[in-house]
Amino acid sequence: MKTQKIFKFIPVPIFYNCPRLVPPRMQAFSWGIFIAVRSHWMSPGMIEHELEHCRQFYRSLGLSAILYHLSSRKRMMYEVKAYIKNIRQGEMGLGFAASLIKINYDLKYSVNEIKDLIVEEMYKHGKKKEK
Numbered sequence: 001m002k003t004q005k006i007f008k009f010i011p012v013p014i015f016y017n018c019p020r021l022v023p024p025r026m027q028a029f030s031w032g033i034f035i036a037v038r039s040h041w042m043s044p045g046m047i048e049h050e051l052e053h054c055r056q057f058y059r060s061l062g063l064s065a066i067l068y069h070l071s072s073r074k075r076m077m078y079e080v081k082a083y084i085k086n087i088r089q090g091e092m093g094l095g096f097a098a099s100l101i102k103i104n105y106d107l108k109y110s111v112n113e114i115k116d117l118i119v120e121e122m123y124k125h126g127k128k129k130e131k
């Protein structure tokens with residue numbers, strides 16, 4: 001087990017080699033307060049991706065876990081923000097990230113709509129950092 005901090009003070013345990021805590025077809029899963037990884041290793045971008053879901057969980061006081069399943073719009077936005085972490089780590093490009101979101105999360109939005117949202121979110125995030 002490793003631990004990484006979010007918001008500079010909340011420790012998030014990361015449990016490796018836990019296939020039973022990871023849904024089929026996924027490599028890792030955020031349980032809000034901890035992350036389960038299927039195998040013994042995870043790429044830095046995927047860890048950042050799952051840590052972003054933990055941030056979403058804490059920011060929403062746990063509501064993200066419910067909204068994720070109730071609203072496809074919310075699910076898309078949570079994944080857009082998480083996949084931006086993969087893109088920023090240089091592990092995938094915009095088009096590939098948008099395609100993965102489209103394919104893996106049961107969304108009615110087109111790949112191009114998802115691409116636009118990613119770009120919009122990345123720009124917003126960049127602007128915030130400049131302040």
Ligand SMILES: [Zn+2]
Pocket residue numbers: 049053078079082
């Ligand atoms: Zn995700």
